[in-house]
Amino acid sequence: MADQKQPKSKYTLDRKIPGAFEGETVTRRRAMVVAGQAAGGVAAAAFILPTLGFAMGPIFEKQDQPWQSVGKIDEFNDESYVPRTITLVEGIGDAGKSTVYIRKYNPALDTEPRDEYNKYIAISTLCMHLGCPVRFTAAAQRFICPCHGGVYDIVGKVSGGPPVRPLDRFYTQLEGDAVVIGPRFSVNSELRRFSPRDPGEPLDGVGQYLYPSRPSMRKIKGTS
Ligand code: FES
Structure with missing residues (x-):
């Protein structure tokens, strides 16, 4: 064996x-x-x-944020901004909230055509360099970013530092005598509307093609 x-x-x-x-x-x-x-x-x-x-x-990121009231029309003026807190993402408390600066459309400041969505201008506080929160300084009539010295003028266009495009905005509408705020959108240096992009993504020239909007981002009439 x-x-x-x-x-x-x-x-x-x-x-x-x-x-x-x-x-x-x-x-x-x-x-x-x-x-x-x-x-x-x-x-x-x-x-x-x-x-x-x-x-x-x-x-x-949740893009379908609901339209929400931020106050009565007589709480805002066309010369300076009033800060308001809005909810960007529901159900997560303060982490889902953000400050928005609001003023009335002013033909002396605002060069973009007036339409149903911008009778009131709502500026996002998300810096377009790396996303730090900016603050509006009334004395300087500037939005200032504390992180790397980004500076934006009174309409949110870049006037200094590393940000690559103007501050984002939110659609606004009137409901009776209330101002309501809708989704965020991005703008190029001529304040033309685009569906929301991330900080650091320029929108001038070929930038709009190099950095297309994510499919999850909500588009609204008049944006690219
Ligand atoms: S994050 Fe605002 S300048 Fe860098």
Whole structure:
């Protein structure tokens, strides 16, 4: 009868692996390799996951924000802005809220044609460099970004620093004597409307083609 093949021992010593110890089932070299690979995986994940989150997060951004009242028409004027808090994403408390600066359309300031959506101008506080919140400084008649010195003039056009396009805006309409605010939109340096883009995405020249709007972004009549 042919010799039965003996099953391979699980112990490294029995298998005559150099440097083996009694009772050891995995060589130290193998254990070190596995531990090294695991540490490498953790280190890679530490870099990759935040990057992925930053890239993918906006995909889940809710764009269908409801129209919401921000006050009566006589609470706003055509010379300066009044800040109001609006809800961009419902159900997540303060994290879903943002400040919007509102004033009445002023033919002496506003060069874009007046229509049903801009009788009141609503400016977003999202800086178009990297997204820090800007503040309107009435004394300087400027929107100032505290992060990298971005400066915007009274209509939200870039007048200094690294931002790549004017501040975004929100559609506005009148409901009786109330001003209501709708979805956000982006503008190029001539204040032409585009569906919303992200900070850092220019819209002049080929920029509008290089940085198309995400499919999830809601389009409204009159935007590109
Ligand atoms: S984020 Fe506003 S200037 Fe950089």
